[in-house]
Amino acid sequence: MKEKYKYIYDERTGIFYKYYYGAITIKDIHTSWDEAIKNNLIPKNKKGFILDYTKATFDMKLSDHIKIADYYKDHLEIFGNHKIAILTQSAKDVAIPVLVESKDNGYYSHPFYTLEAAVRWVLS
Numbered sequence: 001m002k003e004k005y006k007y008i009y010d011e012r013t014g015i016f017y018k019y020y021y022g023a024i025t026i027k028d029i030h031t032s033w034d035e036a037i038k039n040n041l042i043p044k045n046k047k048g049f050i051l052d053y054t055k056a057t058f059d060m061k062l063s064d065h066i067k068i069a070d071y072y073k074d075h076l077e078i079f080g081n082h083k084i085a086i087l088t089q090s091a092k093d094v095a096i097p098v099l100v101e102s103k104d105n106g107y108y109s110h111p112f113y114t115l116e117a118a119v120r121w122v123l124s
Helices: 026-038 062-074 091-101 115-123
Strands: 005-010 015-024 048-058 083-087 108-112
Touching: 005 026, 015 026, 015 115, 026 062, 048 091, 048 115, 062 091, 083 115, 091 108, 108 115
Parallel strands: 015 048, 048 083, 083 108
Antiparallel strands: 005 015
């Protein structure tokens, strides 16, 4: 089976990166976070998150954005008061992150097209 996601923690910046590959479903998003949480991959002292979808596409309905926002809200012990930057390449794939941002509650999310802008925002 082809890898759909991987995690990298940058100790220097305190940013937890998650990279996605291929067609990503809502189940992939939930499963990948569940795995990271269960295996204690997310350091308690992280400063924020960058989710990189530049090598992926969303394979879900627009209405699934509510399930993503609810997941973050249900796991405020991980995401609470942290910034979640979402990197995308195409205008088509920015719709889901924009909709998630509209539901932010206890965490902050925002879509970006460049890594530099995402890093700057997460660390600000």
